[in-house]
Amino acid sequence: MGGALFPPLCPGCRAETAEPQSLCQSCWSDTEFIAGAVCDTCGRPVTGLPATEPGFRCDECLRNPPEWDRARGVLVYGGTGRRIVLALKHGDRLDVVPMLGQWAARTGEGLIADADLVVPIPLHWTRRLRRRFNQSAELARAALVAARRPEIYAPEVLRRVRRTASQDGRSRSERAENVADALAVAPGAEPLIRGKRILLVDDVMTTGATLSAAATVLRAAGAKSIDALVIALVRAPRDDYLRAEQRKEHPSEESEA
Ligand SMILES: [Zn+2]
Ligand SMILES: [Zn+2]
Numbered sequence: 001m002g003g004a005l006f007p008p009l010c011p012g013c014r015a016e017t018a019e020p021q022s023l024c025q026s027c028w029s030d031t032e033f034i035a036g037a038v039c040d041t042c043g044r045p046v047t048g049l050p051a052t053e054p055g056f057r058c059d060e061c062l063r064n065p066p067e068w069d070r071a072r073g074v075l076v077y078g079g080t081g082r083r084i085v086l087a088l089k090h091g092d093r094l095d096v097v098p099m100l101g102q103w104a105a106r107t108g109e110g111l112i113a114d115a116d117l118v119v120p121i122p123l124h125w126t127r128r129l130r131r132r133f134n135q136s137a138e139l140a141r142a143a144l145v146a147a148r149r150p151e152i153y154a155p156e157v158l159r160r161v162r163r164t165a166s167q168d169g170r171s172r173s174e175r176a177e178n179v180a181d182a183l184a185v186a187p188g189a190e191p192l193i194r195g196k197r198i199l200l201v202d203d204v205m206t207t208g209a210t211l212s213a214a215a216t217v218l219r220a221a222g223a224k225s226i227d228a229l230v231i232a233l234v235r236a237p238r239d240d241y242l243r244a245e246q247r248k249e250h251p252s253e254e255s256e257a
Contacts, residue, residue, distance in 0.1 A: 008021070008022075009095075010021035010022075010023055010024035010027055011023060011027075011082040011084055011087075011093075011096040011099050012024065012027030012030075012031075012083060012084055013026070013027050013080075013083075013096060021098050021099040021102070023080065023099075023216070024102070027080040028080075029232075030079040030080045031075055031079055031080040031206075032075055032076040032078060032079065032081065033074065033075050034072075034073055034074065034075055034076060034107070034125055034214050034233065037049035037050065037051050038052050038055070038072065038092055038237060039052075039054050039057060039058035039060075039061055040052055040053060040054055040055055040056045040060040040065060040069065040070055041055075041056070041057045041058070041065075041068075041069075041071065041232070042058060042060065042061050042066065042071050042208065043071040043205075043230075043233055044058055044060070044072075044073070044074040044233055044235060044237075045076075046148070048059055051094045051189050055063050055071075056104075057065055061238070063072075063093075064172065064207075066208045066209055066215070067211075067212040067215035067216045067219065067226070068200065068208075068211050068212065068213065068215040068226045068228050069225050069226055069227055070108050070111065070227045070228070071208075071211070071227065071228040071229070071230070072108050072110075072111055072172075072227075072228075072229055072230075073107070073205060073229075073230045073231065073232060073233035073248055074100070074103045074104055074107045074132065074230070074231050074232065075103075075231065075232055075233075076082050076232065076234075076235050077204055077206075077232040077233060077234045077235070078235075080233070081154055081232050084096050084100070084167060085203050085204055085231055086175050087136050088100070088135045088138075088139075088203065089203060090120070092131075092132070092162060092241070094133065094138065095099070096139045097139065097142045098142055098146075099142045100139055100142065100143075100249070101141070101142020101144075101145060101146045102141060102143075102146045102147075102230055103231070104139060104142070104143035104201070104231060105144075105146035105147040106146075107229070108143060108147075108199070108229040109147070111227045111229055112143065112144070112149060112152075112199060113198050114148045114196065114197055114199075114225075114227070115149075115151060115152055115197050115199035115227065116196040116197045116198070117145055117152055117154040117155050117157065117192070117193070117197075117198050118140050118149075118154060118198075118199045118201060119140075119150050119154050119155070119157045119158055119198055119199070119200055119201070119214075119218075120136035120137040120140040120141075120155055120158075120200075120201045120202070121132060121136045121158070121183075121202040121210055121211070121214060122136075122137075122155075122158050122160045123133065123136075123160060123199060124160040124162070124164075125161045126163065126209075127163070134155075134238070136201055136202045136203055137155050138229060139201055139202075139203060140155070140201035141153055141155075143201065145153075154192070155188065155233045156186055156189065157183065157185065157189045157192060157193060157198075157218075158183055158184070158186065158217070159183070159184050159185070159212060160183055161181075161182065161183070161184045162181060162182045163182075164178050164179055164182045164238065165173075165178060166243070167179075167206070167209070167210075172207045172209070175206070175207050175209040176209045176212070176213075177205070178209070179209050179210050179213045180213055181213075182213060183210075183213050183214050183217055184217055185217050185218065185220075185221045189221070190221045190222065193218060193222055193223050194221065194222035194223075195222060195223075195224050196223055196224055197223070197224050197225045197226075197227070198218050198223045198225070198226045199226075199227045199228070200214050200215070200218075200226065200228045200229070201228075201229050201230070202221045202228065202230050203229070203230065203231050203232065204230060204232045204234065205230045205232070205233050205234065206234045208228075208232075211219070211228045211230075214226075215228075216228045
């Protein structure tokens with residue numbers, strides 16, 4: 001598109017901005033990027049640590065150990081970050097993908113460098129048809145383009161073999177149950193996975209139920225390690241938060257309605 005005719009729009013609010021693929025001042029200040037020390041397991045910010053320690057688990061991860069090894073998120077789910085994630089997921093806003101991919105490549109630099117394969121969390125094919133694209137696949141591909149490692153993109157490794165109802169309003173255990181057995185390794189993909197370091201990519205992590213379900217089947221197929229990279233992390237995925245989300249009718253993590 002001609003830059004002179006169409007000035008760049010802020011991916012957060014669609015106001016005119018100076019630079020393409022960058023947030024306006026107001027959206028920028030309403031975005032909580034994750035910086036500094038994080039839990040090595042879930043990627044959530046931790047206080048009182050000078051730097052991220054390998055293997056460190058926050059209280060949440062000690063209470064509910066996830067099935068993956070390490071995770072990182074670009075930003076805290078809320079404000080502009082939440083708006084952009086929902087725009088991509090429910091609004092066909094593919095225009096935000098390059099910016100999110102660059103952010104993910106930066107935040108996930110170490111995880112991408114260590115990975116043999118990058119696997120997006122799949123949608124069920126009926127949902128992909130309706131939505132025309134899988135936001136996690138688009139994010140994974142954009143992150144790898146930005147990281148200059150497009151050759152490790154592996155979107156066909158996982159399948160969603162069962163449609164799952166929306167995760168909204170479900171407790172942690174209900175979420176885990178809802179996605180259990182919904183994901184499987186694609187037929188014939190086991191030799192690709194065996195002994196490999198896998199990096200999963202998804203848009204949002206709430207309780208991590210979907211990522212844990214994916215990690216479980218990849219581990220069973222012989223993956224050597226499983227990390228996760230997401231755009232947005234819900235800060236405190238407690239059940240009361242999930243209930244509050246339902247009251248606000250906010251679509252959250254695996255919500256696919
Ligand atoms: Zn804006
Ligand atoms: Zn943690």
